[in-house]
Amino acid sequence: MKRFEQLKELVDGLExxxxxxxxxxxxxxxxxxxxxxxxxxxLAQEIRIEVQDIKNKA
Incomplete structure (x- = not known):
């Protein structure tokens, strides 16, 4: 969830x-x-890779 918070903060910071x-x-x-x-x-690409890695371990 930390990555999602980073994503939201970045978007909010650009407003x-x-x-x-x-x-x-x-x-x-x-x-x-x-x-x-x-x-x-x-950041989105890093999150995609992280999610894929977690998904593949399951």
């Missing part, structure tokens, strides 16, 4: 930058969004 980028067209916020989304992708 302000999403608003700044889409509502105020702040390009620096867009860069932060892109970086955060890459981290999200990497």
């Amino acid at each position: 302000a930058d999403f608003a700044k980028f889409y509502d105020k067209e702040n390009s620096a916020a867009g860069t932060r969004v892109r970086k955060g989304m890459q981290e999200l992708k990497n």
Whole structure:
């Protein structure tokens, strides 16, 4: 469950930058969004591998 909490915190942390980028067209916020989304992708992949490993052990 710790990984899921990390995932939620990352998404919640990006909310302000999403608003700044889409509502105020702040390009620096867009860069932060892109970086955060890459981290999200990497974390999601790690979780997928972890889940698969646990599933295969059962």
